[in-house]
Amino acid sequence: MSLRDPQLGPDGTLRHLLDLDRLDAAMLTRILDTAEGFTGVNDRSIRKVPLLRGKTVANLFFENSTRTRTAFELAATRLSADILNVDLVTSSTTKGESLLDTLRVLEALQCDLFVVRHGDAGAAHFIARQVDEAIVVVNGGDGRHGHPTQGLLDMFTIRRHKQRFDDLVVVVVGDIRHSRVARSDIAALVTLGVAEVRVAGPRTLLPAEVESLGVRVFDDLDTALVDADVIMGLRLQKERMSGATVPSGAEFYRTFGLSPERLSLAKPDALVMHPGPTNRGVEIAASVADGPQSVILEQVTWGIAIRMAVMSMIIGDRASVAAVEAAGAAGAAGAAGPAGPAGAARAAGDYAGGDAGGDAGGDAGDSVGHSTVFDR
C-alpha cells in the first residue's frame, strides 16, 4: 500500500486539497503567502486576473453552503475561470442516481477542478480517487472530517493580526466532536507551531482521545480563556448529532457561551473568530460577535484570497503563481503593522512595485504588478 499523500504530486506540489492533516508547515505557509499575494486583487477597480483563463471550475455541493460556495465562485471568477454551479442538493442524486454516475456526467462536461461539499466524511477523498486523472478535487467540507479551506482562511486571518504563530495561545470552544472546521483548524495550528492549542466544551461534544490531536483539554471555559490570544467558536452541529448530547441552547450558553464577561478573561487584544453561521445567544453573545475584537466577517473576506491561492496553485501556471507567492511572502513580512483590508491594499501595492499608500496607490501599483506578475 502506498503511503504517499494523494494531495501531492510526485514533485511535492499540491495536486488536490483534501485535508490539512498531512500538509507540512512549508506547504501551509506557501498557501498563506500566495493568498497574501492575491489580497490586492479584491481591492482593485477591476477585480480580475487571468491566471485560470480557459479553465472550468465546478462547484459540486451535495450539502448546503453560503460562505464556502460563494467564496469559491468569487475566487474562480476573479481568476477568470469559467464556473459551473451544480445544485446537487436538488439534482439527480436525489432521484436515485449514484454518486459515481453523477461524477461520470460531470466528467463528461470537461471540467478541470471540482470543489466538493458533502455530508459524508471521506467523500472528497473518494471522489479524488474515482475521477479522471485530469480532474483535481478541492474539499469544500466533508461530514465531520475536514474543511481545509476554512482552516486555511482561519490561519490567514490569525497571521494577518498576530504575524506569527509560535507565541500564541488559541482556544477552540464548543462542539469539537462534530466539527470538520475544528479538525482542520487544530491540524493547521499544531503544524504551524502554535504554543498552546486549548479545547473547551462539554465532554459529550469532544471527540474520543482528543488529546492525541496535540491539544490541552479544559472542562471549564473560564480557565481556558486566561491569557488567550485567539478564541475560535464553533457552531453546534445539530444536524450531525445522533442524540440529545447537549441539553439546550440556553444551557450551552450558560456553560460554554462566549459572553462579554468571559471574553474579558482573555488578553485584551484577543481575536474572536467563528466560521459561521453563528447561533447568537447559544455559542456567542451578539455583542461579542459584533464587537471590536470580532474578525468573523473578515474571515469570510479572506476566504476569497485563500481559495484563489489554492485553485491557482493546483491548476494555474506555475511561474505566475510562484511570482504571486513571492510577492505575498514579501508583503506578509512587511505587514507587521496594522492588519485588515487597508493593510492588504498596502501589501498588494508594495509587491506590485507601486506606491505603498492606500487604495489609490494600491490600484496604481496593481496595474504595474498585473503586467509583471499575472499576465503570463
Ligand code: CP
Ligand atoms: N463556514 C462554512 O463552511 O460556512 P458555509 O456552510 O456557509 O459554507
